[in-house]
Amino acid sequence: MDLLRLATIGSVDDGKSTLIGRLLVDTRQLFDDQLDAVVHASQKRGVGDLDLSFVTDGLRAEREQGITIDVAYRYAATPTRKFIIADCPGHVQYTRNMATGASTADLALVVVDVSHGLKEQTRRHLVIAALLGVRSLVVAVNKMDSVNWSPTAYQGVVDEVDTIAAELGFSSHLCVPVSALYGDNVVDPSTESPWYDGPTVLAALEAADAGVWESASAARLPIQWVLRQDGGGRTYAGMMNGGTLSVGDTLTLLPAGVTTTVTAIRSGTGERDDAVAGLSVDVALAEDTDAGRGDLLAIAPLPRVTREIDATICWFGDAPLEAGHRLRVKHTTRTTPARVASLDGVIDIGTLNVEATNELSTNEIGLARLATADALAVDDYRDNRVTGSFVLIDEVTNATVAAGMVGRASFLA
Amino acid sequence: MTVTPLRTHPSLDHLDALESQAMFILREVAAECERPVLLFSGGKDSAVLLHLAVKAFSPQRLPFPVMHVDTGQNFPEVLEFRDRTVERLGARLVVASVQDSIDKGRVVDPGPLGSRNRLQSVTLLDAITEHGFDAAFGGARRDEDKARAKERILSFRNSFGQWDPRAQRPELWQLYQGRVNHGEHLRAFPLSDWTELDVWQYIERERMDLPSIYFAHRREVLRRDSMWLAVGPHVVPREGETTEWKTVRFRTVGDANCTGAVESSADTLAAIVHEVSTANVSERGATRADDRFSETAMEDRKREGYF
Incomplete structure (x- = not known):
């Protein structure tokens, strides 16, 4: 099982929190008592029997105002993949919270109301997501039930998404016609859209590439901590990023510019021959150096x-x-x-x-x-x-x- | 239209990814803060946290002490586990006692059978001030509660120990930023992205030691507030309540008088992993009376300085 981090994007009222709620309910990630609590909260505030957005809008002010203020993190898993979902706020004044969610995301799940198309707010967030390096989009074209599942209305949004995805340089994007409210094409395929032969939102998320982003440069290891080993010697601890690091690789210590060789790599699970991005390791070096926290070990091409x-x-x-x-x-x-x-x-x-x-x-x-x-x-x-x-x-x-x-x-x- | 996975790059196994992220956070906070402390209740989450801390700094000793906020209403099995773990690791243990807070008049004694759960916040904040801690690691997870789902990994507390959910620091990439002014502190939650199932899978993978009450055993219990409570010094049958013997285990470990047992025959880690992966009720919903006060019980307690 691997791990995909995704952020949600969408304008106020396009149904973003409802979509996440639907994903969690239909993949049975919500326990009965949590669902009961959502039902109870929905009825108490007179918004119907089950307001799925209450699944993620957990703060008092959010429930009172019916908006998302801060990122809510939610977790879902299928047999092959664990998802970390950062459900981001839509309002302009909470842009910093949206950036918090997008900065660690591999993929953005975008929600667009089919009758309104791409709103200014959604466009703004797509730009922020693109600037923050999100490269892949899954777009849920939502509220299809409100346009009687019109393929023409759907295609209108697809055209808009194609244009902006090309403009902002996203490497992949995929649109799915859905009704988050009724659950069509979110987890289960819908009978309402015989003209659509693509995946559901969940299938698209399961098929998306995870973690490829990090491998665009050669290996980098920013030093967090120097570990003194028993019997003398030191190792340098940090989290790997960029390409793979292997024992025997030539590294340069920066900013000093000293060249050395990796003689051992250790991770939480013990000694290993190599380390990929995202792994916390400590490495031993052939030469004595005065490397410390804040220095960087890098493989050429160097930063x-x-x-x-x-x-x-x-x-x-x-x-x-x-x-x-x-x-x-x-x-x-x-x-x-x-x-x-x-x-x-x-x-x-x-x-x-x-x-x-x-x-x-x-x-x-x-x-x-x-x-x-x-x-x-x-x-x-x-x-x-x-x-x-x-x-x-x-x-x-x-x-x-x-x-x-x-x-x-x-x-x- | 078909969708083919583009696995051009071997991605990490989810437990390796979670372990690595937690070790990174532990090292980052230990490096940036002057006096961190690790909150260790003896429960499974803080046991995992301590296990990860040991890994992150091995072969050196832990660069910070561990602290137990002792309500005086613990399960004895948990205290035994706390003591043997601290001894095995050679860790420094600080015990902050709710009884001391009561004796000093900082909080009102709820009586021998009353809950001391909410009083812990005062004891915790007093201990943080007394020892000058500027960061406290906790084992809280975002999947536990809707208020926790909103909290940053490094959660800033003002000089009154309060959390302000409307003004959280932006937390970008893995650039955890631990600077605080005098009197303020951080809570750091390295297990934020772990779920209950991840925790159990990890405990099984690492063959970790845990308090015995997590495993199915025979125990005298009584029914109260729709929960099975363990009969003992902190839970005495009231009029009309009857006790019975059942095979149970605990999914969470809190105070003996507000933590319910679940009926279970899971007596091995593999059986527990299976049980958790098929559970219909959340761990807090199943077992914690302290979270049932209102729909924002956790948010309210966190604002006051709770874990």
């Missing part, structure tokens, strides 16, 4: 070692971000002071144009150049999601105020 980073920034801070602003940057396992050297534009989510600006407001996405106190070993975000990403931290409150990605997406004008 750039730099104190100047051109990056795409999602700004979450309350006060606007301006050039000259001082912050801390956390990149892999290293945290260092940083300054905004220049603000190079704000992205218009509608047109994908980059426009000149003096500041980034809350939830805006822009381009900036950062100057950092320590040298960082960075890859372009599109080559490596770990060595290409960072967060910015407020020096006073310690709040996380921005998500940053090295480089810029090719779809930006």
